[in-house]
Structures are given as C-alpha cells and as structure tokens.
Amino acid sequence: MNFRLTFPVEPLGPSIHHSDKVLLSGSCFAEEIGSRLEQHRFDVLLNPNGILFNPLSIARSMTSYLDDKRYTADELFLHEDIWHSWDHHSRFSGTDRNAVLQRINDSQAAAAARLKEADWLVITLGTAHAWYLKEDGRLVGNCHKVPDASFTKKLVPLDEIISALDNMMHRLFFVNRKVNILFTVSPVRYVRDGVVENNLSKAVLLQAVHHLVHKFDRLFYFPAYELVMDDLRDYRFFKEDMVHPNEQALQYVWEHFLKACVQPSSQEVARQVVELLRAKGHKPFNPESPAHKQFLQAMAKKARALQEQNPSLDFGDLLRYFET
Incomplete structure (x- = not known):
C-alpha cells in the first residue's frame, strides 16, 4: 500500500550551474536553500536586506x-537603545548608528552589483500579510519587536502583489537581460496569523506566483511548499514548534531542488563536496594513527583533483584542513 502522495518535480528548462551568479531573497526558507548552495560552492549572495x-x-x-x-x-530609528532600519532584518541592527548604516550600505552596494549581473534571482515568499506603521502608514519589512500596537496588519490583495512584482521585474529585465527568476513559496506555517489566515495567505501567494510564471518566459516555480505540505505531510517533519520544517524535511526539499534546478555536472560537483564535508566532519578515535593520516591524504588528493577540475571554485578551506 502507498501511504504517501508523491508527485514529479519537473526540471527547469535552464538550470543553475556553478558558474552562475545567484541572488536569493525572501523568508527564512530562502536562508535554508541559500546556505546549502553556499556550502556546495555555488556563487551566492543571500538576503542582502536580511x-x-x-x-x-x-x-x-x-x-x-x-x-x-x-x-x-x-x-534609521532607535528602539531600546538599538538602531534599526524598517527595511532590514535585525542582523543589521546595533548600538552604533554609523556602524549600522555602514553595514546596510555595504550590503546595498553588493546587492546592486550582483543584481545587474545575476544569472538567477531566487525569491521565496513567506506571507501575504504585511505590517504598516500607524504613525505614517509606511510598509515595514521587520517589526524589530516594537509593540504590535504600533502597526496595522493587512492581507495584501492579489492584484497589489502582482503589480509590485511585475513592475520590479520589468525594471530588472531592462537592466539585466539574461536573468532568470525562480519563485518558491515557503512551507513555514505562519500560525501566529491564525491557521485559517495562514492558509489564505499562502493561497494568495501561490496564485500571484503562478500568474506571473505564466506571463513571463524566464520565470519558474519550484514546489517547495507542496513537497512539505502534500508529499511529506506529517508533523514528524516539523520542528517542535510545529511551524518550521525540520532538518529531514529541508534535506528532502534540497535533494529535489538539486535534481530539478541544478545542471547535472554541478550536481556531481555538489555530491563530491558533500563527501569531502563529511570527511572533514569525521572525528577520529586516534588522530595520530597511520590509518587516519592515510585517510587525510586520500581526502586531500580528492580535494586537489576537484579544485583542478573546477578552478573557478574555492576549496581552500578543505585543502587546508586535509593537508594540515
């Protein structure tokens, strides 16, 4: 008997290669995919605004x-002796106003340069709910633990989401004529908004994304949301908060992402990187034994061969570890 509903994930037409420049933006799920791409030596700029x-x-x-x-x-604004930006995540925040501003603008400069030359923009949408400051009506990207009474929450209408993304992409395609855009919807469940409200929010996001994907040739969709919600479909694949997918679920989505979105030759490089990372994480019983030294020499040889085959990639950390 079958106790799971599986479905095929169609491979993208163009696929991501190690030589591509990638910019990822969006929810905490974008961080999960982006960090794995970085770990596997893809050229990634991840969440420039946090x-x-x-x-x-x-x-x-x-x-x-x-x-x-x-x-x-x-x-910038000051809250509880910390400087913040309403447009940025709290990882940019700090007690030194000038330092906060420098971090933000350094990231802006890096993002501006990357977006103009990017081969891929990966956008992960988390929620269709947005928060606005009551005092002036401005949209905020992060509330920075300012009391809820300072904000108005709104479910952004479908046409407003489509218009905002559509206008942004028209400008982007004028500046960068080669970029492909890959959309995902985060499987993280925003139950703080309410279960019914979360499902409505995800439905709005899915409708917006599919409208856009069918409108432009260079837009694609990867079903991360469906892989967790419809394929795995079990709370054992969530962390204790019952909201965030756990490591098993993330690895399952990542494996599908590799197969569907990454070029086969880069999949092979990623597989060899995983082998080297596992070897690096190995804890020997006796580090001074001849067997362990032979193991390190063998892994160093593999790392050197991989570096020679892929001179544009950086395996320096692995080589230093195995050769030290």
Missing part, C-alpha cells in the same frame, strides 16, 4: 538595488 517575508518588501528591496540606493542616518 530575511524579508512579504512580497511588497521583497519587491521594494529589489527596486532599491536597481536604484543603487544608499540609506541615510535619518532613515
């Missing part, structure tokens, strides 16, 4: 990169 959840904030961040925007000190 984690962003709603499509309007993501679209606005992309527009700021296209405008080569630099933030000024008066665009």
Whole structure:
C-alpha cells in the first residue's frame, strides 16, 4: 500500500550551474536553500536586506538595488537603545548608528552589483500579510519587536502583489537581460496569523506566483511548499514548534531542488563536496594513527583533483584542513 502522495518535480528548462551568479531573497526558507548552495560552492549572495517575508518588501528591496540606493542616518530609528532600519532584518541592527548604516550600505552596494549581473534571482515568499506603521502608514519589512500596537496588519490583495512584482521585474529585465527568476513559496506555517489566515495567505501567494510564471518566459516555480505540505505531510517533519520544517524535511526539499534546478555536472560537483564535508566532519578515535593520516591524504588528493577540475571554485578551506 502507498501511504504517501508523491508527485514529479519537473526540471527547469535552464538550470543553475556553478558558474552562475545567484541572488536569493525572501523568508527564512530562502536562508535554508541559500546556505546549502553556499556550502556546495555555488556563487551566492543571500538576503542582502536580511530575511524579508512579504512580497511588497521583497519587491521594494529589489527596486532599491536597481536604484543603487544608499540609506541615510535619518532613515534609521532607535528602539531600546538599538538602531534599526524598517527595511532590514535585525542582523543589521546595533548600538552604533554609523556602524549600522555602514553595514546596510555595504550590503546595498553588493546587492546592486550582483543584481545587474545575476544569472538567477531566487525569491521565496513567506506571507501575504504585511505590517504598516500607524504613525505614517509606511510598509515595514521587520517589526524589530516594537509593540504590535504600533502597526496595522493587512492581507495584501492579489492584484497589489502582482503589480509590485511585475513592475520590479520589468525594471530588472531592462537592466539585466539574461536573468532568470525562480519563485518558491515557503512551507513555514505562519500560525501566529491564525491557521485559517495562514492558509489564505499562502493561497494568495501561490496564485500571484503562478500568474506571473505564466506571463513571463524566464520565470519558474519550484514546489517547495507542496513537497512539505502534500508529499511529506506529517508533523514528524516539523520542528517542535510545529511551524518550521525540520532538518529531514529541508534535506528532502534540497535533494529535489538539486535534481530539478541544478545542471547535472554541478550536481556531481555538489555530491563530491558533500563527501569531502563529511570527511572533514569525521572525528577520529586516534588522530595520530597511520590509518587516519592515510585517510587525510586520500581526502586531500580528492580535494586537489576537484579544485583542478573546477578552478573557478574555492576549496581552500578543505585543502587546508586535509593537508594540515
């Protein structure tokens, strides 16, 4: 008997190669996929604004990169002795206003350069709910633990999401004529909004994405949401909060992502990288034994061969570890 509903994940037409420049933006699920791409030696710039959840904030961040925007000190605000930006994740925040501003603008500059030359833009949408400051109505990308009473929450209408992403992409395609865009919808369940509200939010995001994917030739969709919700479909694949997919689920999605979205030759490089990383993580019973030294020499030889075959990739950390 079959106790799971599996479905085929169609491979993309163009696929991601190690030589491609990739920019990822979006929710914490984008961080999971992006960190795995980085680990497997893909050329990645991950979340230049930090984690962003709603499509309007993501679209606005992309527009700021296209405008080569630099933030000024008066665009920061002070809360509990910490300086923040409403457009950025709290990983940019700090007690030194100038240092916060420098981190933000360094990231803006890197993102502006990357977006103009990117082969792939990967956007992960988390929620269709957005938060607005009551005092002036501005959209916020992160609430920074400011009390809820300071904000108004709104389910962004479908046409507003489509318009924001559509306008951003038209500008992007004018500047970067080669970029492909891959959309995913995060399988993280935003139950803080309410279970019914979360499902409505995901439905709006899915409808918006599929509308856009059918409108443009260079837009694609990877079904991360469906792999967790319809294929795995079990709370044992979630962390204790019953909201975030656990490591097993993330690895399952990653394996499908590799097969569907990554060029076969790069899949093979990624497989060899995994082998070397596992070897690096191996804890020997006796580090001074001849057997362990032979093991290190064998792994160093594999790392050197991989580096020679892929001179544009950096395996220096692995070579240093195995040769030390």
